[in-house]
Amino acid sequence: MEIYENTALIVVDVQKGFGDAFWGRRNNPEAEAHMASLIDRWQETGRPIVFVRHDSAQPRSPLATGTEGNAFQDFVAERRGKGSGPELLVTKSVNSAFYGEPDLDAWLKGAGIRQVVIVGIQTNMCNETTARMGGNLGYDVLFPLDAMHTFDLTGPFGWSQSAEELTRATAVSLHGGRFARVVSTQDVLSAA
Template structure:
């Protein structure tokens, strides 16, 4: 699984604040934690993405509590951390180069929010040629008013964003599917014959 990275997007304290608004998928954090634990156990690559705002007063402005990682998603010392200033985690971060240097060709994306940083990052990943999966039940969104002025629920925003991605830029999967694929890959590695020493 060294060719597949788990990308954990913006799981910061500011995203857990009630001030962020109505959200969906309350089990998302538990599913992200399951995936993160599995990737760590497999010693597979993990990238933690953190948003650093350029807007004074934002909860993601440097030095604010909101910019810090939520405790259960704190990166391990060897994990790669990407700090971004725009929704797309590939812009001005060096992430693409870091992935290519390690031969990583597949990405599994989780985090928040589905229609913002997750969607923006998955679009770029697909356009760059990475085989990208977005885990539907390990992402979540917030309610939002559409351009016509209609209030959309968090679920509506979430599912529309996933529909924008699926089959175009990424494959949308569920946590159990991503875990099953990880397990299958590990079994294939362990079953591979050991080359004879001559």
């Protein structure tokens, strides 16, 4: 695996509201440490970083605009603006970072970026949607599965999936469907 000098790290929705009991049981307690190590490496090497924030329009959402839950988690907030490379803040109100402001696709293409690494919250929601769109737009998408987490979820017909099952399904769908290459944080750090 090769990581290019201009590969962008996209840090999705690492916000305080995801610590709220509203979401239920989560997986991967090491996710934040892995995210932090990738942000640090990107900053040390001057590579571009995109921080994405979900600004929920729903007033009762733990991610509602103007609430404490909307803010980035401390380990992300403390790192913003500390790197020598380009940095972008994208805000969105839907699942994909490619439907935010400013236009992520235009920014990446304007900088000649063709490879992205996606980390953050939630694995099977905004991370997966951003990865699928990135793949559709022609980016080489790397998806370090241990640098993200999700929550148990109940769907139709009384079906429910654990966070681990959802993570596995996302990995198989993205990798098997060739939307992204599912890798580990160590794979990315070794190549960067």
